[in-house]
Amino acid sequence: MKTTYLSFCLCVSVSLLACNSNSNSQQTKEGDTVKTETQEVKLPAPDEKAAKNKFSKVIGWPANITPKAPAGFSVTRFASDIKSPRNMYITPNGDVVVVLTNSERSAVEKVANAVTGKAKSEVPGKSANTILLYRDVNKDGKPDQTHTFLSGLNQPYGMTIIGGSFYVANTDGLWQYPYKNGDTKITGTGKKILSLPAGGYNNHWTRNLITNENQSKIYITVGSGSNVGENGMEHEVRRANILEINPDGKGEKIYASGLRNPVGVDWAPGTNMLWTAVNERDGLGDDLVPDYITSVKEGAFYGWPYAYFGQNEDPRLKGQNPALVQKTVVPDVAVGAHTASLGLAFYKGTKFPQKYQGGAFIGQHGSWNRSALSGYKVAFVPFKAGKPTGKPEDFLTGFIADADKGEVYGRPVGVTLTPDGALLVADDVSGVIWRVAAK
Template identity: 65%
Template sequence: MKHLFSWGPAAALLLLAGCNQGQPKTDTPTNTPAQAVESPDSVAPSSAAAPQLPEPFATKSVTKRSHVIGWPAGKTPTVPAGFVVTEYAGNFNSPRWAYVTPNGDVLVAESNTIPTTTKKKIAAKLDLDPSKSLKETSANRITLLRDTNQDGKPDVRETFLSGLNQPLGMLVLGNYFYVANTDGVVRYAYKPGQTKITGPGQKILDLPAGGYNNHWTRNLLASADGSKIYVSVGSGSNVAEHGMENEQRRANILEINPDGTGEKIYASGLRNPVGMDWAPGTKTLWTAVNERDELGDDLVPDYMTSVQPGAFYGWPYAYFGPKEDPRRKGERPDLVQKTVVPDVALGSHTASLGLAFYSGKNFPAKYQNGAFIGQHGSWNRSEFSGYKVVFVPFSNGKPTGGMEDFVTGFVANPAEKEVYGRPVGVTAMPDGSLLVLDDAGNKVWRVAAQPGRGA
């Protein structure tokens, strides 16, 4: 490994292995987030058939981390015929999420995983993580981009807000700008069009910070009438190996009032729900979810699903419906039976994080009202999966097919485990284009339909 300096390969592998979670404890949890929810007595039918899944441990758990080499000059991702992809903006420090303000500004949250243990701190300091997920520090800022002449390239760039704590989700609601740090939701006084926030923030909601691997991210989404805010919180472990007392208010989508009061669990058992959006023309919330590791190459599929209020989606006791995880066998048969089957499988270990519905008219008809999902890419699989943006077609608010590739070309050389970058957040733009956040490549890509290709 070329980043080891005086460290040998064996030492580096030992260090990185130490960063992984151990085997789960066998203690029976005394509580679970689902106990705070009035779960439905029956499981609602899914709009898509569940995939055929292998048995747990049919293949051994494998660690295969990508080596990010960056984008060569002039190189871009690949898009289908009829589309063009260009660099919207570059020179970021881990651009992970984007939000479009009501006046059309693009806000980019720059943040990343930071080490919390001695082993991880050493790995970060010596640059031992070739996937570029783990760094010594996080930029902890939000950058504003403004395209004043509407040419598809921003000509104004400002630091909108800094001094944050691993920010991700952003939201403008009323006279406030909200940001979801890893440890809570903060709001600031905001006026449309301002390019910088200098006033103090008000923390309206405390959240459990950090989490398993990259589960430090917290996303925000407002209801259509602005009366509620939904907050996603990932799990603190792979499969509750530290006990359920460590998972309070985690693996959930929370619902709060705009002032932070009235918190309740909207849905639970969602291991790491990051992307959230409303299906066009409906009042149905959808989310993209990272599923668990260490059950083999093809378990468990990440998924996108409609979110039923009060429903339980399985974590950590079951997956993809009432399929019991053998590592939590016999602990909560009641919750196993109540586990809702997700709507669309997105492939195992794809790290499906971004989610954006396309309500524009510039893309061809098949893409309109459908969902785009950013897949950050695998580490727990013998062959790479993810590292692309996929598309799921929708009609009348329901999926009409499985996922298909949309933005690819992030993998440079599979044999050498080399990738150019790693897509994360996806954002639909008012001009009908789509932004793709590449946190490892430190770029924001713009995908647009070629003239005459729309509806």
């Protein structure tokens, strides 16, 4: 289904008339402070001249050092020495499939990154474009088998299984392959069932996937192609959205919009409410704009590019779309500016202590566009009955080796819950998947 930008705006405007009145009934804006159910988020004045960069230098993990979890948890290497593990998915029989994928830069960008230092914080070279499968036969928390599940892809990220089909979202489209439970390798021929706008600003090339409970719908995250629409909004059609389609790739509609770069997605336990982790915009200062996790209300508009964290108008787009500014929904939980919060997984197991059960884990890849490093950890937000009950707190730390020098051991991305109640954390630049388990 083709969607024009004009029809997108009309769709958003009409659908939000219904949802805007009650989407954030307990969230109000007071001056430079936005109040949510669990936070008072203080927003400094936007300052385009205050934008700073500090790229991290990844030095890798020494053999005797691991990330640090709270007391009562163990942290071990589930897998290592692999190129850019970015996202993970658990198959019905408990196998762990992992996409090996990274951004690919033009020759001009590579030279610029080498000069600025950005190349030191990213996985270099061509993307592996491969999916590995790990099988833990004896259920001891360590994989006994490793298989190349699928290769020859184009910057894959999201994965899901529906019946006899394995789906993978490349940066430019959704592919469907024949699959049966227990397969260690995809051998059948796949087909592209949906084209997607490829690539994007900085690292907005990832396309994540999730299905609803009865697997009648697939939701696809698509990040913006720019920071704040500077290339023209005609180039942002179907971007900065979560799309909804049928399993055959048809019936596309915009489920929610104005999400600059939604990546992590999961369903809040005990609810039918979808949540996402979103990277916000650059260029307004160290502490603007907060990245966030939020419930995703069907038909809602979350501000990009005209407004941020509620109805705060971006000064670079002043007066361009006041109607959409007024319809902007306030996100639920701010998780820090420029933290690059990419991973999201609710803890639906029983092995972790009670405070973590039902809560959200957030993989924060870490900043490059801030004067001091932020993120570089896995954060946790407590939930009860599908709603946040507290502020974000540190869960898995120790990724920063020397903050002053900008040296880091690694950068966490995807987070996934295993059937035995452990949490897997993909560290792309160091080529490690960490396993966090309750002792």
